[in-house]
Amino acid sequence: MLRLSWNTFTDRWPLFLGAILTVCLGVALVQSSLLILVSAATAGGEVVEAVTLLGLTLGISVFLAVFIVSSTFAFTVAQRQRDLALLRLVGGGRGQVRRLLLSEALLLGVLGTAFGVPLGLLVMRVQTWLLRELGFVPSAFTPRWQDWILSVSAGIGLGVAIAGVLAASRRAAKVRPLEALRETGAAARVMSGARWFFGVLFLAGALAMTSVSAFAPPEGAIALSINTALAAAVALTALSPLVVPAAGRLAGLVLRGPLGRLAEANLRDGVRRSASTAAPLIVLVALLVAQAGTLATIGKGAEIEQRADIRGDLVVTTTGPSDLDVPGVVAVSPQTRVPVSVVTYGDDDTDTDTEQGYAAAIDPAAYAATHVRVPEQGSLADLTGPTIAVADGFQPVGSTVTARIGDSELDLRVVAVLPATLGGGADFLLPREIVPAPVLAATPTESIVRVAPGAGASALAGRGEVTTVDDWIAATSADRQDTSTGIMTVIMGLSGLYALIAVVNAVVIAAADRRREFAVARVTGLTRAQVVRAAVLESGAVTGIGLVLGGLAATTTLIGISAAAGRIAGQSVLVVPWALITVVVLGAFAVVGATSAWTALSATRPSPVSLTGAAE
Incomplete structure (x- = not known):
């Protein structure tokens, strides 16, 4: 099986390269966060705050590694339905299909870990520099290498790779060969029982944590806000195929002409592809907006609370x-x-x-x-x-x-x-x-x-630095906001970059097997430029899905933290990070659009006649 897995990898390396990249970056990020956390935990009282932040960073890093690698592997398996169906047609049993996919996961996990361990050292240097620049660790702080981290990194790389392909391999082995070849019946059904189960389960968990956080103390509400965003993101990712057809119809209404109709048809036909592309974007938006909104709301509530508490001039x-x-x-x-x-x-x-x-x-x-x-x-x-x-x-x-x-x-x-x-x-x-x-x-x-x-203040002239209480509270609030920005940067800086790379990776994987589809569109009369524009329009609709669902996931967090802050501050408190949302929205459309245009241009470079009859 390993030889067949290696042959499959060498034959379809563009499809597998994204899976290796996600494993590699996941291993590097988790390894770096864990090494710095262990070094900080043994450094004493100077870095107590950094230990807390690194604990949160490590938790989010592990979640992103598991989530992104799992969704990437599931997507690559779904892209290969026809290959697996042919294997079944020539006599391959269900067990052999599963062993093939697990062997591929093992191979990709080994390669991802091999590249991820040295990359983790570079990431550790960047993360340490970030902590020093933001003042969370002293300038002399240097994380130490631990030999046991090799075993941990190998466990992470191989573990998430194999775990990520388990469910997908089980689904692939159950598909009947002829159904997979026709892409009808069970092969075309995206909303499986597992998707419904986990989607509803995590959505119920997110709503429950939103309700609980409204009555929790500040520390508990902040911790719940992180978990709420993660649970809501997982839930909406699982349920996202339900939204894709509606987005396709909306795209057809907004985008007139043949290109709009083509984008609408592609969205309706490629529900799994669209949902898989939107998945990392949902998580990225949910985490960024939820954490920024939580910290800003807490900061505003603290300012209101401080103004109500102090009786002074x-x-x-x-x-x-x-x-x-x-x-x-x-x-x-x-x-x-x-x-x-x-x-x-x-x-x-x-x-x-x-x-x-x-x-x-x-x-x-x-x-x-x-x-x-x-x-x-x-x-x-x-x-x-x-x-x-x-x-x-x-x-x-x-x-x-x-x-x-x-x-x-x-x-x-x-x-x-x-x-x-x-x-x-x-x-x-x-x-x-x-x-x-x-x-x-x-x-x-x-x-x-x-x-x-x-x-007035003149009575205290020369006795110290004198300021009004209002100005002092405003300055304190600004310092608190700077600290919150630093916390946000530490927690989500490299993790957000990892999620963004996963978004680009998903777009590239989605286009990896569409060369024949694009060629057929050109043969029917569309120019290369029109095919590229249709692909960009389709990616814009998928980006919109990811942004909307990610925003809904973040909303569950903001509702809970707003209720908690308002209860303690004595009045309603909610700060929506509109500036960050604007940057995220514009950045998402720009990055996904540019990536989609580049991949479509690459896929349409060969002559369409040479691809229309080629095997996929």
């Missing part, structure tokens, strides 16, 4: 001691953001968890005078001496934690549990008197100041 930023108690000032609430490491213990006094984060060193009475929100449990009035206020869900009131602040290690009693917040502010509150003086002196302090009616 000015913010004064100082380093070291500074006296702001001057005429005209009603209240001053200093807040110093210091890094902390908080350790919690189980019932048997064993270390159970270590939380790296930031604490705001405050004066409780002054803080209460300039902030509206109050703890869910306990009281800030008890925040004196060796005490701490923690985020919701961390530890209950009355428990004890150990906090490392600078070089000091303190046992602190939890006296208050803070409400859930979107702001991404301090994870803990500490009384200023327990924070070591050198830490306070070396860290900028932002003081919320309330002034008497008629007083």
